[in-house]
Amino acid sequence: MTKNFLFVLTGLSLALSVSAEPFFTSQLIAPLSDLHNHGSSVVELPNGDVLVTWYKGSGERTADDVKIVGARMRQRMEEWSEVFDVADFEGFADCNAAMTIDQEGKVWLFWPLVLAHRWEASILMSRYSTEYLNPGCPKWDWQEPIILKPGEKFAEDSLAAIEDFEKDLPEAITERIGDQLERLKEKVQDPYSRQAGWMPRANATVLPNGRILLPLYSDGFSYSLVAYSDDHGETWQASRPILSMGGVQPSIVWKEDGTLAAFMRDNGPPPKRIIYSESTDGGETWSRGVDLDLFDTGAGVQANRLANGNWIVLNNDVEGGRHSLGLHLSDDEGKTWKWSRHVELVEPEAGSFSYPSMYQGRNGDIHCTYSYKKKADGPGETIKYCRFNEEWVKAGD
Secondary structure (H helix, E strand, C coil): CCCHHHHHHHHHHHHHCCCCCCCEEEEEEECCCCEEEEEEEECCCCCCCCCEEEEEEECCCCCCEEEEEEEECCCCCCCCCCCCCCCCCCCCEECCCEEEEEECCCCEEEEEEECCCCCEEEEEEEEEECCCCCCCCCCEEEEEEECCCCHHHHHHHHHHHHHHHHHHHHHHHHHHHHHHHHHHCCCHCCHHHHCCCCCEECCCCEEECEEEEEEEECCCEEEEEEEEECCCCCCCCEECEEECCCCCEEEEEECCCCEEEEEEEECCCCEEEEEEEECCCCCCCCCCCCCEEEEEECCCCCEEEEECCEEEEEEECCCCCCCCCEEECCCCCCCCCCCCEEECCCCCCCEEEEEEEEEECCCEEEEEEEEEHHHCCCCCCCEEEEECHHHHHHHHH
């Protein structure tokens, strides 16, 4: 653990040790737009600025005008900058943005560059900046695709899991999706299919030892893995798969004993719950995904370990729809979730709030962003920003 990381943890712990009054503020980052605004990511920079990125365009993977954009709120300011371009391969869709700040102080941006209008043909892109404290967009130092090589162990793990899942499925369902399962078995044994289409969603996690964990998922497989780097992003390795019935877009936190915990959205069959997996070797291998007792509609889950060791999860906490966006707080590393509070809660069909991102600032404040549409505000969509403290969550709805 580096001195810088120890200093950050100590400063955060001191800030959080003093009880505070609950507070919550929120605002739209940009006006409602007819264009699609989705897949945001938020970080607080070392100077206190808040940086948000997301993708914007006339659609998603099939819209060639989609690009990554961003906005910045300067320290001690209450207004957002004009929206600026962050990444744009003209003629291709640039989608889900995911950021982190590593132990060297570099701001990383990861996103999928979509080829042939197919998620499963995406290329995982990365870039970092060391000059990001000035107004506007960070100045990017470096850019490169991350090409992973999940090997034969990936195929062996996947085939074993598919066979186990088949045993547990009712015969009627097995008959209905039998062809899909056979195609999946072929796909996991194909090196090209294993290497293409891995996409980020949640922010990358930086462990106390400096390892960067970039959680990824595949629409082709409908499950997940983790890219990890032990040299500050110079090289990347692929973990073994995180296998489940539709657990995608992991968000990773760590326990005091070093165990890692991944929280995933549920793209599988009912019951719709957050899917959970653990790793005891730094993210290189993972347990089979299991359902938690937390509802999830299947539209993005963000989990964070706070500076005091508590865990916080933000997701659409209903089995259907995106009208409820709820926070869940645990002081025992996920054994129980003692406090809950809603960032957004309206009647079904009255609004859509999804794909949340969360980041804790140096003073303990929690920043979050999410895709926002609300009928009461009129047509259009944008990204909404909220800032609150742990006491606000504990106060409940």
